[in-house]
Amino acid sequence: MDLGFKGKTALVTGAGSQIGFGKEIALLLAKEGCQAVAVTDINLEDSKKTAAEVKKLGGKSTALQADITKKAEVDAMVKKVIDEYGKIDILCNVAGAILHKDYVPLDEQKHEIWAKQMDLNLFGTMYVTRAVLPHMRKQKHGAIVNIGSGSTRQYAFGVGVYAISKYAIDLFTKQLAYQEGKNGIRCNCIAPGPAPTNFGAVLREGMPPPPPEQYNKMREEMLKAFPLGRLGKPADIASITVIMASEATNYITGQVIQVSGGNVM
Numbered sequence: 592m593d594l595g596f597k598g599k600t601a602l603v604t605g606a607g608s609q610i611g612f613g614k615e616i617a618l619l620l621a622k623e624g625c626q627a628v629a630v631t632d633i634n635l636e637d638s639k640k641t642a643a644e645v646k647k648l649g650g651k652s653t654a655l656q657a658d659i660t661k662k663a664e665v666d667a668m669v670k671k672v673i674d675e676y677g678k679i680d681i682l683c684n685v686a687g688a689i690l691h692k693d694y695v696p697l698d699e700q701k702h703e704i705w706a707k708q709m710d711l712n713l714f715g716t717m718y719v720t721r722a723v724l725p726h727m728r729k730q731k732h733g734a735i736v737n738i739g740s741g742s743t744r745q746y747a748f749g750v751g752v753y754a755i756s757k758y759a760i761d762l763f764t765k766q767l768a769y770q771e772g773k774n775g776i777r778c779n780c781i782a783p784g785p786a787p788t789n790f791g792a793v794l795r796e797g798m799p800p801p802p803p804e805q806y807n808k809m810r811e812e813m814l815k816a817f818p819l820g821r822l823g824k825p826a827d828i829a830s831i832t833v834i835m836a837s838e839a840t841n842y843i844t845g846q847v848i849q850v851s852g853g854n855v856m
């Protein structure tokens with residue numbers, strides 16, 4: 592099947608983490624034939640590592656730095672991609688994190704953390720999208736894939752404002768799909784279940800890892816809620832993200848796809 596990536600330029604945010612979804616998505620876009628994959632992260636050194644791997648696969652790549660919560664940095668980053676490649680056909684909004692601890696009752700939560708969480712996951716995604724949109728409109732096509740989260744359907748996890756910020760991503764996806772369809776721009780959202788990356792570092796801060804026996808028991812308990820019997824891997828998220836960015840899905844827009852081994856149905 593031709594995924595239609597020949598000659599396409601993609602921009603992937605959050606592509607610096609060497610064990611995260613963004614890098615895996617960038618590499619798969621290159622493997623599947625994208626001509627150029629620009630990779631950006633708050634951390635330039637990490638972006639450079641990912642860009643080097645994209646180039647090894649034969650694709651062009653540029654490593655960029657931008658904090659997605661800072662409009663000026665985002666605008667400058669998008670301008671660099673346009674200056675270098677002349678267009679952006681595909682945008683994968685991957686950068687994000689959970690910024691608060693789990694199971695904190697509402698009356699003990701701090702407004703600063705709510706604001707930071709919404710700024711990163713929601714407004715950061717909106718800043719990048721807003722900067723890319725005029726270029727996609729001009730060329731009358733574009734595919735945007737946002738990364739949401741299965742936590743929006745997992746009320747028992749108590750992940751609070753993180754889940755709220757990702758629920759907002761679901762709505763943003765649909766709003767954008769509705770608004771931009773007439774301009775040839777599609778927008779979909781991938782909602783991953785838990786996968787061992789760096790995104791939840793704050794959850795573990797100050798907590799020593801449990802002893803192996805306890806960890807294995809907790810893991811076994813958790814896996815009972817996953818019909819496919821395992822947690823996710825970056826490759827599971829990359830494959831569906833790349834398909835949703837491709838021409839194979841050019842009649843699909845405004846959808847939120849749960850990718851969690853059946854944990855969320």
Ligand SMILES: NC(=O)c1ccc[n+]([C@@H]2O[C@H](COP(=O)([O-])OP(=O)(O)OC[C@H]3O[C@@H](n4cnc5c(N)ncnc54)[C@H](O)[C@@H]3O)[C@@H](O)[C@H]2O)c1
Pocket residue numbers: 604605606607608609610611612613631632633634637657658659660685686687688689711715738739740741742782783784785786787788789790791
């Ligand atoms: N891993 C999971 O269990 C899981 C589950 C559901 C959703 N997600 C979502 O997947 C996305 C990718 O996370 P991941 O799991 O690959 O984690 P990760 O931490 O491995 O990668 C996230 C990347 O985003 C970057 N980033 C963070 N803040 C940034 C900022 N302000 N500006 C630019 N870049 C920034 C980080 O530097 C990092 O490289 C996130 O949006 C996360 O919320 C992850």
